[in-house]
Amino acid sequence: MRVVIASCSVDYSGRLDAHLPRATRLIMVKADGSVLVHSDGGSYKPLNWMSPPARLAEVDPDEEDRETGVVARWEVSAARTDDRLVIRLFEVLSDTAVELGADPGLTKDGVEAHLQELLAERVEVLGAGWRLVRREYPTPLGPVDLLVRDESGAAVAVEVKRVGGIDGVEQLTRYVDMLDRDPLLTPVRGLYAAQQIRPQARVLAEDRGIRCVVLDYDAMRGMDDPSSRLF
Template sequence: MRLVIASCSVDYSGRLDAHLPRATRVLMLKADGSVLVHSDGGSYKPLNWMTAPARLSVSDPDDQEREEGVSAVWQVHSTKTEDRLVIRLYEVISDVSQDLGVDPGLTKDGVESHLQELLAEQIEVLGPGYRLVRREYPTAIGPVDIMAKDAQGHSVAVEIKRVGGIDGVEQLSRYLELLGRDPLLAPVQGVFAAQTIKPQARVLAEDRGIRCVVLDYDAMRGMDDAESRLF
């Protein structure tokens, strides 16, 4: 990774033409060949950029550019298209390079697997007397997230989503229809559990006799005490 803070102007040509007049900006050059031009605003989005694969060449300014104060000209060419990014440097304030190594990738918090693990450990969230039978309970059309028993010993199939929509209700409905044919399990109740349940999904679930449960992810992982809240 190379980060250059410089007074520069930027011209982009290709599918469209764009011009950034002279100003102080951050130029980000990544190992994959991509180049991004950032200002001090606009959040994460660059003002202009060239995606990889691309090739950077550096040349001296011509006479007119030299008279205007340009010290160097960067030309970034896409190796796939005719797009070109031309950056004219007037003053380089900082130029730092650092090898970042191999990135392990993003680990998302609050995804469905985490919710499933937490609910399996805290199955009583579904109600007093509930007990876990198995996570990823196998069926012929795919695994049910959680199979449990309620206080009366009835089988309960639980489908877990981060955001509960109609598709999730339909998925649980198919599981319930299949599981209900097993005399060792029938009758099987359904619970649709999610951090957020969309209104249409709730209406459909309740119409089919499926109970909806909203999961408080922060409380379940001990990051928030719901009983101590004022609101």
């Protein structure tokens, strides 16, 4: 993990164009290739970012940049698209690199862990003829909750949440990308399963070709009594 605090401007080009004028910001460069630019307020979300896989190149500023006070220029390129992030550094206040090592992963709460267990036992709720390959299937970025095969035998990576947000979509996107590199699994699709999926997360997931499934926890536990329902 590299953490840089600097006066910088940021330009993003790709599916949309965005510009952040010069200001003091926090830049995070992670070992998985992601680059995130944060401000000191607003929310926990970055102002702009590049998801992995990506390549960061530190290049010398051109004459035009030097005239405006730029001391360094970072160019971050996505591996599979034309998306590009250009960060111009005017003053570096802090630059620290720390090796964090392997992360043990998130400890799920009781409901989320039980959802994963139930879905592994009842994977057919995702589709007729679907079968479980393995729970906690390992990837270089950590284990994906479930790896399953659909009725045609195609591999599907499943991330299970109690409440599905954008962070979970980003997490699943990284898992799918890593698993898709395995010649024994490719092509790999993603499926986001949760009791509740936030609207923004659903939009992002569907934009990335990830199917969303809302899980009925009580029904999966066998506690849903159809005779007690009006409809």
